[in-house]
Amino acid sequence: MARHLRNLLDLSANELQRVIDLGKEVKANPSAYRKKLDGKSIAVVFAKQSTRTRVSFEVGCYQLGAQPLILTADGNVGMQMGRGETIADTARVLSRYVDAIVIRTTAQSIVDELAEYGSVPVINALTDEFHPCQALADVMTMQERFGREERRKLVYVGAGNNVAHSLLLAGPRANLDVVCACPPDLQPDPVVMTRVRQDAKAAGTLVSVEHDLMAAVKGAHAVYTDTWVSMGQDEKANALRAKLDGYSITGKVMEQAREDAIFLHCLPAHRGEEVLDEVMDSRWSAVFDQAENRLHAQKALLLLLLEAEPW
Numbered sequence: 001m002a003r004h005l006r007n008l009l010d011l012s013a014n015e016l017q018r019v020i021d022l023g024k025e026v027k028a029n030p031s032a033y034r035k036k037l038d039g040k041s042i043a044v045v046f047a048k049q050s051t052r053t054r055v056s057f058e059v060g061c062y063q064l065g066a067q068p069l070i071l072t073a074d075g076n077v078g079m080q081m082g083r084g085e086t087i088a089d090t091a092r093v094l095s096r097y098v099d100a101i102v103i104r105t106t107a108q109s110i111v112d113e114l115a116e117y118g119s120v121p122v123i124n125a126l127t128d129e130f131h132p133c134q135a136l137a138d139v140m141t142m143q144e145r146f147g148r149e150e151r152r153k154l155v156y157v158g159a160g161n162n163v164a165h166s167l168l169l170a171g172p173r174a175n176l177d178v179v180c181a182c183p184p185d186l187q188p189d190p191v192v193m194t195r196v197r198q199d200a201k202a203a204g205t206l207v208s209v210e211h212d213l214m215a216a217v218k219g220a221h222a223v224y225t226d227t228w229v230s231m232g233q234d235e236k237a238n239a240l241r242a243k244l245d246g247y248s249i250t251g252k253v254m255e256q257a258r259e260d261a262i263f264l265h266c267l268p269a270h271r272g273e274e275v276l277d278e279v280m281d282s283r284w285s286a287v288f289d290q291a292e293n294r295l296h297a298q299k300a301l302l303l304l305l306l307e308a309e310p311w
């Protein structure tokens, strides 16, 4: 049975740490992994825009010796899925050609269905609900800055969206206390929260949802934010901006956090909206290390899911 990364529920705490540890090794010694996926082909499918995910997967495959096939999910030159070929048939067909499927799409159910009907690993490269590859790079960045033994506090500020959900799920798996600071009517999905609360209780980490930004960031090791308007939400853009007004990350917000706190953002950033230049370009900012870590963490993930390295 192929193993997948549909969301972070596919990884135990030990497995998540294995991805991070291998990511650190790959980062330190990339040439040792140059031929590990020699002869493999990996479909990387996009139904939404991307800079980091597309480039990091394409370059990552190349660096491991695999062939990346960058595919567009729909449109005039896209896959037949865009003209009604079923997800299940697409999964069965791709599985006859490629060794893994990476996909960025709308509904999580599309990723789940590909995994159900295909026979190769499926990796979620962002859906409306989750962004697990991002969370892997985020945990790696936190560990590079603060080590991994002690519990750390990460405060996510913004809408309870795909990035928030994956960070919340990462918390109990990576020894992180996670606070989601959001407006009352942009809270994370209650189903996700129920699972996160169970996992946090079992792992001995803390999780909470708060609405007072300044209070939430007190004592944070990392303050994290994301765009106020996610892909596919353009029609709601004005309403979202109105609700999130007051949740921008400014220098004053960062000053509430620990002295050695870092600022994280999955990027792309909308400077002047969810974060100001005074933070993006400051000593707090770790956003470009974080972006780089997408490459290393995803290479590790591919090596493990394609069984080129042992779990």
Ligand code: CP
Pocket: 049, 050, 051, 052, 053, 054, 126, 134, 266, 267, 268
């Ligand atoms: N953070 C992230 O996934 O960036 P892209 O949308 O550019 O891939």
Ligand code: NVA
Pocket: 126, 161, 162, 163, 226, 227, 229, 230, 231, 266, 267, 268
């Ligand atoms: N929440 C954002 C993340 C982009 C990487 C979106 O879904 O557009």
